[in-house]
Amino acid sequence: xxxxxxxxxxxxxxxxxxxxxxxxxxxxxxxxxxxxxxxxxxxxxxxxxxxxxxxxxxxxxxxxxxxxxxxxxxxxxxxxxxxxxxxxxxxxxxxxxxxxxxxxxxxxxxxxxxxxxxxxxxxxxxxxxxxxxxxx
Amino acid sequence: xxxxxxxxxxxxxxxxxxxxxxxxxxxxxxxxxxxxxxxxxxxxxxxxxxxxxxxxxxxxxxxxxxxxxxxxxxxxxxxxxxxxxxxxxxxxxxxxxxxxxxxxxxxxxxxxxxxxxxxxxxxxxxxxxxxxxxxxxxxxxxxxxxxxxxxxxxxxxxxxxxxxxxxxxxxxxxxxxxxxxxxxxxxxxxxxxxxxxxxxxxxxxxxxxxxxxxxxxxxxxx
Numbered sequence: 001x002x003x004x005x006x007x008x009x010x011x012x013x014x015x016x017x018x019x020x021x022x023x024x025x026x027x028x029x030x031x032x033x034x035x036x037x038x039x040x041x042x043x044x045x046x047x048x049x050x051x052x053x054x055x056x057x058x059x060x061x062x063x064x065x066x067x068x069x070x071x072x073x074x075x076x077x078x079x080x081x082x083x084x085x086x087x088x089x090x091x092x093x094x095x096x097x098x099x100x101x102x103x104x105x106x107x108x109x110x111x112x113x114x115x116x117x118x119x120x121x122x123x124x125x126x127x128x129x130x131x132x133x134x135x136x
Numbered sequence: 137x138x139x140x141x142x143x144x145x146x147x148x149x150x151x152x153x154x155x156x157x158x159x160x161x162x163x164x165x166x167x168x169x170x171x172x173x174x175x176x177x178x179x180x181x182x183x184x185x186x187x188x189x190x191x192x193x194x195x196x197x198x199x200x201x202x203x204x205x206x207x208x209x210x211x212x213x214x215x216x217x218x219x220x221x222x223x224x225x226x227x228x229x230x231x232x233x234x235x236x237x238x239x240x241x242x243x244x245x246x247x248x249x250x251x252x253x254x255x256x257x258x259x260x261x262x263x264x265x266x267x268x269x270x271x272x273x274x275x276x277x278x279x280x281x282x283x284x285x286x287x288x289x290x291x292x293x294x295x296x297x298x299x300x301x302x303x304x305x306x307x308x309x310x311x312x313x314x315x316x317x318x319x320x321x322x323x324x325x326x327x328x329x330x331x332x333x334x335x336x337x338x339x340x341x342x343x344x345x346x347x348x349x350x351x352x353x354x355x356x357x358x
Contacts, residue, residue: 048180055183055190090180093145094187133190 006126007033009053010118011045012064014038015072016106018114019064030118043076050087050101057135060100060125067105077105097128137166138230139264140250145184151247155224161215162202163229170264172250173228175202181249206233212240219244272342278335280321285338287314293335
């Protein structure tokens with residue numbers, strides 16, 4: 001079974017105010033097929049959860065973290081970036097494009113636009129196309 | 137702890153052959169500590185297998201379980217029903233755990249998912265190092281609890297060799313010289329005199345090079 005729509009998941013730290021606000025509003029301005037969820041800290045994300053997204057038919061996963069030095073749990077974001085990298089190693093082994101997972105430290109001080117970051121990633125996934133996984 | 141690493145997925149797939157009902161069994165002890173076969177790694181491997189077969193257009197059923205100790209028979213009975221359902225069990229335990237499963241379930245196909253590496257310690261988060269060769273004849277008392285048989289590249293019992301440089305082994309600049317560590321610890325313990333003792337050659341008959349070892353304790357037998 002092939003998919004006609006791109007699905008992406010966005011997981012982000014709830015200490016990131018712009019992402020928290022967006023997730024609570026359930027992202028009305030974003031295209032359909034984007035699922036947002038809050039994490040208590042980006043360091044809560046695990047490599048096996050990232051792989052699970054793809055197993056379930058997701059085409060891209062974006063992890064939003066706090067900037068370096070700003071993690072409320074000190075090193076959660078540093079752990080997250082390594083777990084994302086490890087998941088990407090597995091994806092390479094599985095012949096899935098590692099770019100389908102992106103880690104982004106959101107610099108809210110520099111007023112980065114969270115909608116734009118998500119939209120850019122979504123567009124990149126649309127360009128990459130759906131995975132050939134059925135997600136069954 | 138026993139330290140292990142995952143095998144390449146292609147090797148695991150090849151070992152699984154035509155099996156399409158697969159049970160993954162992790163172990164919550166050593167291989168969980170070294171992040172090779174605990175519940176998280178079992179979940180990761182399960183997802184990876186589902187993705188790999190999905191990509192190949194093949195249907196498989198994968199179930200997951202994790203035992204507290206795969207090398208102890210009492211725990212193995214917990215997965216009896218699942219093992220009966222499966223066509224192949226993929227064990228994420230050390231070699232002992234894999235063989236314990238095979239002994240307990242003689243009719244089942246048991247496949248290893250890991251390469252068992254060594255007896256070691258967690259030096260820091262994400263770093264595991266070999267510390268013990270399991271020679272069966274521990275001499276750590278001589279060496280301020282630093283094993284030269286394992287940690288000295290030349291396995292010198294009466295060292296040092298003279299090839300160390302700034303505390304690093306001449307074999308590799310990223311390898312600490314075991315004899316430097318022994319010297320430093322004996323100095324700290326004010327036991328440098330121990331270096332004057334002659335340590336006799338190791339009796340390797342107690343090691344694995346003799347034969348597979350068995351320990352029998354009558355007081356522990358039922």
